[in-house]
Amino acid sequence: MFGLDLSFFDLEMLRKFVLQGFIFSVQLTVIATLGGIVFGTLLALMRLSGQKWLMWPAAVYVNVMRSIPLVMVILWFYLLMPFLIGRPIGAELSAVITFVVFEAAYFSEIMRAGIQSIARGQVFAGQALGMTYGQNMRLVVLPQAFRNMLPVLFTQTIILFQDTSLVYAIGAYDLLKGFTNAGKLYGRPEEAYLLAAVVYFVICYALSWLVKRLQAKIAIVR
Amino acid sequence: MNLDWQIFLTDDGSGRTYFDWMLEAWRWTLAVAGSSWVVAVTMGAFMGTLRTLPNSPWLVRLANVWVELFRNIPLLVQIFLWYFVVPKIFPAFQQVPGFVLVVFALGFFTSARIAEQVRAGIQALPKGQRYAALAMGFTTAQTYRYVMLPMAFRIILPPLTSESMNLLKNSSVAFAVSIAELTMFAMQAQEETSRGVEIYLAVTAMYALSAFAVNRVFSLIEKKVQIPGFVVAGATGGGH
Numbered sequence: 339m340f341g342l343d344l345s346f347f348d349l350e351m352l353r354k355f356v357l358q359g360f361i362f363s364v365q366l367t368v369i370a371t372l373g374g375i376v377f378g379t380l381l382a383l384m385r386l387s388g389q390k391w392l393m394w395p396a397a398v399y400v401n402v403m404r405s406i407p408l409v410m411v412i413l414w415f416y417l418l419m420p421f422l423i424g425r426p427i428g429a430e431l432s433a434v435i436t437f438v439v440f441e442a443a444y445f446s447e448i449m450r451a452g453i454q455s456i457a458r459g460q461v462f463a464g465q466a467l468g469m470t471y472g473q474n475m476r477l478v479v480l481p482q483a484f485r486n487m488l489p490v491l492f493t494q495t496i497i498l499f500q501d502t503s504l505v506y507a508i509g510a511y512d513l514l515k516g517f518t519n520a521g522k523l524y525g526r527p528e529e530a531y532l533l534a535a536v537v538y539f540v541i542c543y544a545l546s547w548l549v550k551r552l553q554a555k556i557a558i559v560r
Numbered sequence: 561m562n563l564d565w566q567i568f569l570t571d572d573g574s575g576r577t578y579f580d581w582m583l584e585a586w587r588w589t590l591a592v593a594g595s596s597w598v599v600a601v602t603m604g605a606f607m608g609t610l611r612t613l614p615n616s617p618w619l620v621r622l623a624n625v626w627v628e629l630f631r632n633i634p635l636l637v638q639i640f641l642w643y644f645v646v647p648k649i650f651p652a653f654q655q656v657p658g659f660v661l662v663v664f665a666l667g668f669f670t671s672a673r674i675a676e677q678v679r680a681g682i683q684a685l686p687k688g689q690r691y692a693a694l695a696m697g698f699t700t701a702q703t704y705r706y707v708m709l710p711m712a713f714r715i716i717l718p719p720l721t722s723e724s725m726n727l728l729k730n731s732s733v734a735f736a737v738s739i740a741e742l743t744m745f746a747m748q749a750q751e752e753t754s755r756g757v758e759i760y761l762a763v764t765a766m767y768a769l770s771a772f773a774v775n776r777v778f779s780l781i782e783k784k785v786q787i788p789g790f791v792v793a794g795a796t797g798g799g800h
Contacts, residue, residue, distance in 0.1 A: 341649065406768065407743065408729070410732060535633050
């Protein structure tokens with residue numbers, strides 16, 4: 339069909355080439371999401387703290403990260419990591435560190451919007467109950483902010499999963515690379531790209547469908 | 561770490577300095593991003609409009625498929641699809657230069673996101689606007705052309721600004737099919753000179769500067785087209 343030959347596509351090929359890359363892409367996505375949310379929340383708290391010496395560095399960090407293309411950030415870390423650590427590290431580890439650092443900036447914007455979406459009265463109520471700043475954040479504000487932002491956080495995770503394919507720039511072995519290598523070996527590079535596109539589409543479409551359902555569910559609870 | 565900026569004045573072996581090379585790469589980045597922007601806004605406005613048509617379920621479905629298709633495949637994979645797969649399936653595309661294929665890839669990818677914004681912008685308008693236009697005897701096309709789209713575009717200007725900045729940043733992915741843009745320059749020059757830090761710093765600054773310029777241009781447009789008394793709340797969203 340259309341001059342394409344998909345005969346090389348079978349379980350054996352998936353197991354030999356794609357599985358390893360798929361596992362790495364998922365690992366990268368999960369670690370970057372969790373790490374990004376943790377550091378992103380800290381950054382958001384810094385930006386909303388009202389203390390100049392905390393707000394300023396956090397704002398610079400977030401805005402700088404957001405104005406650089408991800409590919410350049412990936413290249414930067416791959417270049418600088420050996421200097422910082424003193425020895426060369428693999429493309430995979432470099433990618434993980436890069437994504438956590440990079441995504442923290444994006445997640446911090448989401449968490450900032452989430453924290454700001456909480457009514458001021460909630461904060462005042464917490465203070466009136468004698469809660470410290472930490473208790474107020476941990477017990478009152480953050481749980482609600484997190485919940486409000488859940489669909490947005492998941493959407494960002496789907497974007498993140500798509501962006502993991504950019505580790506191509508430093509040659510890390512991800513889902514796309516699995517297909518590319520298989521395509522090279524079987525002499526069918528075009529078909530391999532097409533299959534990769536289908537796999538990415540199915541995963542991302544399914545996930546965004548789930549996010550849509552989640553959104554509807556959260557909307558009903560309120 | 562000692563920085564050696566003189567590297568930019570060195571000859572790269574073909575009679576031009578690395579600085580000249582970088583400026584040329586910058587022009588490629590602007591050319592890719594600019595052309596893709598035209599494709600993205602045109603297709604995005606068209607598809608976004610289709611998604612809000614009141615009595616054409618099939619057109620709405622078609623536009624929905626468009627958005628889901630281009631939104632759920634990574635940009636890098638889409639670029640490979642246009643560059644390698646499309647010419648293989650449709651031999652007519654073998655004559656099309658790589659630059660144009662990348663512009664299609666980046667443009668269509670971004671059009672899906674802009675279509676989302678356009679749809680949201682149109683749906684944010686009070687229903688009365690559509691009815692008022694219809695009551696005046698406007699056709700559907702006229703309603704969109706003269707009443708709804710001009711308002712919707714003003715509403716979506718803030719998210720459109722950040723999407724345009726994203727487009728500029730995303731143009732860096734074109735390195736994967738050897739378009740001679742900034743990221744490609746960064747990778748090649750780094751390899752040739754081993755002066756990665758200086759090269760990357762300069763390229764990063766070029767990107768940041770270009771993105772900032774896009775931002776300024778849009779805020780200028782926003783001020784120019786502002787309707788007195790009509791306040792638009794800024795929208796935030798994810799994405800890169």
